[in-house]
Amino acid sequence: MELAQVRLLVTDFAACYRFYGEVLGLRPQSGTGEGPYEKFSPHTGSAGIALQDRAMMAGVLAETGETATGHRSLVVLRVDDLDAYCAEITARGATVLHGPAPMTDRMRVAHLKDPEGNLVELQEWLLLRG
Numbered sequence: 001m002e003l004a005q006v007r008l009l010v011t012d013f014a015a016c017y018r019f020y021g022e023v024l025g026l027r028p029q030s031g032t033g034e035g036p037y038e039k040f041s042p043h044t045g046s047a048g049i050a051l052q053d054r055a056m057m058a059g060v061l062a063e064t065g066e067t068a069t070g071h072r073s074l075v076v077l078r079v080d081d082l083d084a085y086c087a088e089i090t091a092r093g094a095t096v097l098h099g100p101a102p103m104t105d106r107m108r109v110a111h112l113k114d115p116e117g118n119l120v121e122l123q124e125w126l127l128l129r130g
Contacts, residue, residue: 005039007050008118009057009064015115016051023092049075074119082108082124
């Protein structure tokens with residue numbers, strides 16, 4: 001078994017496409033920002049984050065057409081230099097809600113939300129720094 005992706009159901013596909021591609025800097029698979037689906041990958045590793053238009057998925061499972069409430073997901077991305085990455089994404093329009101700050105003695109984190117309200121945690125693993 002292999003984890004292929006985490007897929008987020010979204011209502012405003014274009015805004016989320018811009019956030020994951022232009023703001024966070026993940027690489028889109030096809031480059032079509034109109035939807036109803038797109039997978040984004042980091043520059044290293046094989047796992048990815050995909051966006052799926054909520055209305056399209058409701059055609060398969062009606063219950064997914066309901067408006068999402070509360071925090072239903074937390075996407076975690078590891079970066080090498082948390083301070084530099086937060087500065088980059090803030091310049092591209094992101095709003096960091098928390099951090100960068102220590103989470104444990106082994107990692108620092110920052111938190112933000114995508115346009116649909118999904119939480120994104122950015123991690124810098126301190127043990128990798130030596």
